[in-house]
Amino acid sequence: MSFITPLNLFLTLAGAQLLHILYVLVFRSLLSPLARIPGPRLAALTGWYECYYDVFYPGQYVFKIKQLHQQFGPIVRITPREVSISDLNFLDAIYSPGVYAKRDKDFEKVKALGINTSIGGAVGHDLHRRRRESLNPFFSKKGVLALAPQLQSKIFQLNSILAVSQKTGEVVNLSDIYFAFASEQNVLANSVRAAGMRNNVATVLRGVKFNLHFSWVRSLARMLPSSLMGRWVPQGVKDMMKFRQAIRREVEQILQSKDDSKSSHSVFLELRDSPTLPASEKTAQRLEDEAALLVMAGTESPAKSITIAHYHLLSNPDLMSKLRAELSEHPSTTLSEIDQLPYVRAISLEANRLSFGLTGRNPRIAPDETLTYTDLSSKVSYSIPPGTPVSTSTLLAHTNEQVFPDPWTFNPDRWLGNGMEKKKYMLAFSKGPRQCIGMHLADAEAMIAIAEMGRWGMELFETNDGDVKFLHDYHVATPNLNSLGVRARVLGRVDL
Ligand code: HEM
Numbered sequence: 209m210s211f212i213t214p215l216n217l218f219l220t221l222a223g224a225q226l227l228h229i230l231y232v233l234v235f236r237s238l239l240s241p242l243a244r245i246p247g248p249r250l251a252a253l254t255g256w257y258e259c260y261y262d263v264f265y266p267g268q269y270v271f272k273i274k275q276l277h278q279q280f281g282p283i284v285r286i287t288p289r290e291v292s293i294s295d296l297n298f299l300d301a302i303y304s305p306g307v308y309a310k311r312d313k314d315f316e317k318v319k320a321l322g323i324n325t326s327i328g329g330a331v332g333h334d335l336h337r338r339r340r341e342s343l344n345p346f347f348s349k350k351g352v353l354a355l356a357p358q359l360q361s362k363i364f365q366l367n368s369i370l371a372v373s374q375k376t377g378e379v380v381n382l383s384d385i386y387f388a389f390a391s392e393q394n395v396l397a398n399s400v401r402a403a404g405m406r407n408n409v410a411t412v413l414r415g416v417k418f419n420l421h422f423s424w425v426r427s428l429a430r431m432l433p434s435s436l437m438g439r440w441v442p443q444g445v446k447d448m449m450k451f452r453q454a455i456r457r458e459v460e461q462i463l464q465s466k467d468d469s470k471s472s473h474s475v476f477l478e479l480r481d482s483p484t485l486p487a488s489e490k491t492a493q494r495l496e497d498e499a500a501l502l503v504m505a506g507t508e509s510p511a512k513s514i515t516i517a518h519y520h521l522l523s524n525p526d527l528m529s530k531l532r533a534e535l536s537e538h539p540s541t542t543l544s545e546i547d548q549l550p551y552v553r554a555i556s557l558e559a560n561r562l563s564f565g566l567t568g569r570n571p572r573i574a575p576d577e578t579l580t581y582t583d584l585s586s587k588v589s590y591s592i593p594p595g596t597p598v599s600t601s602t603l604l605a606h607t608n609e610q611v612f613p614d615p616w617t618f619n620p621d622r623w624l625g626n627g628m629e630k631k632k633y634m635l636a637f638s639k640g641p642r643q644c645i646g647m648h649l650a651d652a653e654a655m656i657a658i659a660e661m662g663r664w665g666m667e668l669f670e671t672n673d674g675d676v677k678f679l680h681d682y683h684v685a686t687p688n689l690n691s692l693g694v695r696a697r698v699l700g701r702v703d704l
Pocket residue numbers: 327328329340501502505506507509510511513560564565566570635636637638641642643644645646647649650
């Protein structure tokens with residue numbers, strides 16, 4: 209009689225699977241080097257804990273983590289392999305440890321964005337450094353100041369739009385307008401296109417958490433024939449796929465052409481011709497990913513900060529009066545002059561604080577170093593072994609009551625005088641070698657837009673805090689899911 213029957217085979221496989229699960233559970237709860245780190249037992253045992261709060265309670269894990277810190281203390285094991293630290297004195301150890309220490313990214317997080325071969329998708333420290341060096345020249349402070357004429361021309365367009373709305377009485381959607389303002393594509397004059405682009409980015413970002421936990425669904429969807437895709441894939445995602453195909457065609461043209469005029473597409477010409485990048489770093493796929501990242505990162509986040517600033521100025525007349533007082537004392541209109549105005553700067557910083565930069569934790573991994581965290585209240589030290597993703601979310605940093613009292617109130621005054629010292633606790637642009645490469649550009653866009661806000665009288669239209677408040681983490685802070693954006697009626701130009 210043979211023992212190899214289908215039933216026996218099934219039972220053996222099921223038994224092996226059960227043993228494997230048992231081993232994983234025992235390892236994660238007792239044997240793992242992270243086993244001593246406090247936190248909920250379920251989070252240490254399975255990634256479904258994170259998934260539950262990310263996907264089934266949309267974008268809520270980051271808020272749950274804040275609660276877990278209140279319950280368990282400053283260090284919490286938030287997944288079987290990741291540790292969260294809510295101690296702003298440890299930020300540098302995680303994100304900015306000095307020139308000799310390496311910090312990798314976590315592939316598990318990177319893959320959710322679908323831009324794996326971009327600078328932001330570079331997992332390894334050295335690869336990231338090579339990609340970064342090739343892009344740095346485009347984003348230096350000096351390079352950004354040279355963009356002042358382009359920014360001024362956008363302000364000119366913005367003013368024309370507001371002047372027309374004042375005449376017609378039509379409500380303006382400031383969220384769409386600032387999205388167009390931050391976009392590299394010339395869409396300010398086309399409000400329908402701008403609204404469509406903003407909606408597409410939002411649709412893609414809404415899928416980020418699902419992709420994080422079920423990345424195989426996206427891979428499967430990509431294999432679907434277009435007839436089926438038509439039914440199952442949301443319109444915004446299809447539009448973004450078309451947009452990426454358009455980028456791909458452009459990139460392929462650049463790679464095939466011998467053209468070396470630096471007048472257009474100069475970032476990609478520069479990457480194509482870079483002597484330091486090997487051929488493997490100049491593929492069409494890589495340049496497509498780089499372009500997609502630059503377009504997404506360079507539009508959504510700056511637009512969000514600028515919109516938040518304008519919302520709070522319109523809902524709080526005292527803040528608007530202070531801004532106008534500063535503008536009337538310094539009737540400066542050039543970027544380098546505006547850059548020196550303390551209250552404009554304070555508004556910009558406060559808007560960045562409450563826009564929370566990238567909300568998805570952004571963990572770093574020390575590949576060859578054991579980190580030691582000491583909880584100063586209990587005097588207990590914890591070893592975090594090499595290879596462990598460690599994070600402090602922007603929510604934890606920017607709502608820390610010791611540094612930012614009354615943290616959900618928009619209060620630019622906290623940045624005046626020696627308030628600037630708090631900048632070291634800001635994570636909006638992250639910190640260290642992987643901090644936002646576009647931060648000078650984002651700063652310039654915000655400062656010049658805020659200075660203009662003071663010159664217009666407006667009243668909010670059917671808009672409230674829920675249209676700007678961080679309520680869901682979809683990689684960026686997302687307000688009410690049914691928000692139509694910040695809308696206002698234009699009353700007229702203000703004499704300062
Ligand atoms: C207020 C506006 C902005 C905010 C809050 C912001 C935030 C961030 C953050 C937090 C990171 C680090 C990501 C990580 O840790 O994984 C980052 C990286 C990046 N940002 Fe921004 N960003 C802004 C504007 C911009 C602009 C205007 C551009 C370009 C035009 C840009 C391009 C990038 C790129 C390419 C990276 C990847 C850098 C690297 O990995 O070295 N960002 N940004």
